[in-house]
C-alpha cells in the first residue's frame with residue numbers, strides 16, 4: 538500500500554518525538570543545545586539576507602524559489618521545530634505552492650525554516666551581497682553544517698536527509714514503531 542505525503546509526515550514526526558524521548562538524559566541535553574544553535578544560526582543567516590532588502594527582491598519575483606518545496610525540509614529541521622514546539626502542519630495538496638508556506642510566503646519563522654531554503658541565494662540577492670556579508674554567510678553556513686553533523690552523531694540518524702525520503706525509508710513495515 539502506498540503512503541501519501543501527509544501520512545509520511547505524520548509518521549516521521551511521531552517517530553522523531555519518540556526518538557528524542559528515548560535518548561539518555563545527557564544525550565538529550567546535548568541534542569537540545571545543538572538544535573538551539575542550529576535554529577539561532579539560521580536566524581543569523583536570514584538576518585544577513587534580510588539586510589540586503591531581500592523582501593523587495595522576493596516580492597518582485599513573487600517567491601518563485603518557494604514553489605514545489607516539499608523535499609527541502611530535512612530531518613534535523615523538523616527535529617529542531619519539535620524541540621522548539623513550533624511544528625507546523627503542512628498542506629501537501631496545494632501544489633505547486635510549497636506545503637510549508639502559502640501563496641504569500643513561508644509559514645515558518647526563519648529559525649524554523651529548512652536549512653536548504655535559508656542557504657539558498659538567488660542571483661538577484663547574490664548581486665547585492667557585500668564582501669563582509671559573504672564572510673558572515675560562509676562562517677554561519679559552516680556552523681550550521683557542524684550542528685547538522687553533531688545532531689546526526691548524537692541521534693545515530695542521517696539528519697540531513699529530506700524528511701519525506703527518510704520517512705519513506707523507515708515506513709516499509711507499517712508495524713514498525715513510528
Ligand code: SF4
Pocket residue numbers: 602603604606609635636637638639642643644645650651654
Ligand atoms: S519551506 Fe518556506 S522558505 Fe522553504 S520553500 Fe517552503 S515556503 Fe519557501
